[in-house]
Amino acid sequence: MTGVLAMDGITDPVNESLDESSAEPSATGQDDVSVETADDQADHIRRLREQGLFAASVEGGIKSRAVGFGSGDAAGTMYKNYFTPDIDPIDGRIPEDYLDELSEFYVPPASYEGLVKHLVEHGVAVLRGAPGTGRNTTALLAARKVMQTGVVMLDSDAGVRRLVRQDGGLQPSRGHVVQSDGRKWANELSAHLLIRLREATYGRSPLVIVVDDQVAVRGLDGHVVEHEIAVDMRFEVLERHLTVLLADQPERCHKLLEHQRLREDLRGRRSMHKITLLARRLARRVRDGDDIDRIAQGLGDELRVKAAKLLGPHPATEGDDTMKAEVSLWSRAFLLACVVLDGTTLSRVSRESHRLAELLHGVRSPSSVPEMPLFRESVQDWLGDADVEFIDRNGHRVGARHPECRVHVSHHGLGEAVMEVLWHDHSGARGPLLEWLDSLVVRGEEEIRVSAAQTVGLLATFDWNYVLEELLVGWAVDKEHAPRRQFAAAWALERAVTEGLSTSRVQLLLRRWSQRHSFRKCAQTAYGTRIGAMFPTEALNGLEQIAQSGMWSVGDAVREIYAAGSRDQVLERLANWSASSRHWLRDDAAKCLVRLSRFRGAQAVTAFLSEQGPRADLLRLTRQVLLSPTRHHRGYGWNAIRMWVERAGEEPGLDELVAEFIAELPEPGTEGDDMRERFLFYLRLWGHQLPDGEAAAHIGSLVTERWSM
Secondary structure, three states: OOOOOOHHHHOOOOHHHOOOOOOOOOHHHHHHHHHHHHHHHHHHHHHHHHHHHHHOOOOOOOOOOOOOOOOOOOOOHOOOOOOOOOOOOOEEEHHHHHHHHHHHHHOOOOHHHHHHHHHHOOOOEEEOOOOOOHHHHHHHHHHHHHHOOOEEEEEOOOOHHHHHOOOOOOOOEEEEEOOOOHHHHHHOOOOHHHHHHHHHOOOOOEEEEEEEOOOOOOOOOOOOOOOOOOOOOHHHHHHHHHHHHOOOHHHHHHHHHOHHHHHHHHHHOOHHHHHHHHHHHHHHHOOOOOOOOHHHHOOHHHHHHHHHHHHHOOOOOOOOOOOOOOOOOOHHHHHHHHOOOOOEHHHHHHHHHHHHHHHHOOOOOOOOOOOOOOOOOOHHHOOOOOOOEHHHEOEOOOOOOOOOOEEOOOOOOOOHHHHHHHHHHHHHHHHHHHHHHHHHHHHOHHHHHHHHHHHHHHHHHHHHHHHHHHHHHHHHHOOOOHHHHHHHHHHHHHHHHHOOHHHHHHHHHHHHOOOHHHHHHHHHHHHHHHHHOOOHHHHHHHHHHHHHHHHHHHHHHHHHHHHHHHHHHHHHHHHHHHOOHHHHHHHHHHHHHHHHHOEEEEEHHHHHHOOOOOOOOHHHHHHHHHHHHHHHHHHHHHHHHHHHHHHHOOOHHHHHHHHHHHOOOOOOOOHHHHHHHHHHHHHHHHHHOOOOOHHHHHHHHHHHHHHOO
16 A cells, blocks of 8 residues: 555554553554545545636636735735735735836825825824725835835734734834734724824834725724725726736727727726726737727627627517517526536536526516427527537537537626626526526536536625525535535635625625534635635634534645645644644644645645744644654654655655654654654664655664764
């Protein structure tokens, strides 16, 4: 059994009496194989989710990984920006070249000069504005304007705790920004606290606190700067971006900006982030040589008009042969099925459209419901009202009778427009649509379940309370079809959190769910999605609450947060868990150590062996696991080290790093001497078991030499 240490067949050579008779069985080879299979399955589902999120974005606007810095939660701020900066992982300082790029594309609103003036005069300001309006960019650039020697993004929780201490936490000669979205302290801001912070700035460390426009600011008169975006400013932002991106093609850029449909499309875009993504897409198509009129035809407003026409009804007018009669219920159901199941086989889409049509036919409304006679319409009839094409597995166009025929919505963004029009203009279809999506989650295979759940997440951005009450709450606590519905709720929240106006709602909801017994399983799953990648500190806090309850392991979610890029934070948190007095936290720390050891390449924990800070956390974690009084915890630790030793035979130079790390694990004393004896035993054993036993033998000789010094 390559790569797995079967602990049941090995007797701990020293201090067997330490094993608890009531302890759980130690990790066996079979357990490890099943965990590996589960990890592969998690990777597969993650890829399915990312495909759906990417397809829903504008030219890849949703990133697959978050940018983590500081102690983590501030990553949510930069996650929504146009560029992806390389942030200093120690103090969260924003790179100057990133701020230069922001400045180049920035159109200052009225609040910008007011914020700069306030910082100069008072040192501390509360910038109050709606998510997605560019408030974070305004805060960063205003702080830089006042203090040109650098800007630091403080962690949303830890940074504030440091600030209220006597020693402060502000870096001299730096501007500072902290975001409060989803934080309890945002509603507890007081004039007294701001005065204390003002004293801490000493006039040399300005601080901007960014809050949501829903946060009450009573008693903060004179400290708050309101951030608002005028309607016509959205076009100025788009114009600025296109002018910079198409500086070498001014004539085509000017022609595009003069297009009336471009201005009309901006009416439906409230987020500055979406406008910057639109600018990228438009600039790319201009550079590709596409016709300007054709580019304008593909804009969102045009798509919404197209979606409204597809959903009908279109009553025929006398003498007009071009107009069709009212769109049938079959055609509407087929269109909706194509949107939700984009990329699925035609046979499955057709089958599900039948089910949806039956549900829609039962809608009770004042208007008459179209009859549903069989055989009157065919798939070819529906295609005229669906605007879809048929492709094979590789994306090539095929005919409807092709054995691998799959349905694909022709225009990017049309599916989201169809759902938006349906939800707002055909309210009678909401209930049947949600009922159908719920049935897909229960009956469908993984690809379909992911698509259905992400559609529910999109609908939640249209009407948060309705979807939450009708589906998400029920999914989160469902027992009959758990964990399918619980996973679906998590995937829906993952889709919703990418919309700026829903981000804080999702954060607050999960914070509540992590404290309630029946909702904890779903909260754990949600923290293991892109939500945990965007807000790792908050996710790990919630997972810690769930783990110490002893209900179940949170290893799956921790693994996903680690894989998303927040590796340093995860390692530090696991090291703290391994030293906890709570058994279940120690249990999860041990399980996570062996699971994270399976990662290879840049994500491998062995990459930390040459990094001072993370190495200390890994040393602390491994030592605590190996010294655990619980046998199966120690088994996880030895399994992890065995993987490192096996990998050392494949990666040049890793054997010396592993040997040096192993040599530092035992501390002076009886326990240290016992651990040294165990290490020598296992290294000799692995030398016989592993395909490349020379690596284990070499590490053993290096460790022995180090200990003899």
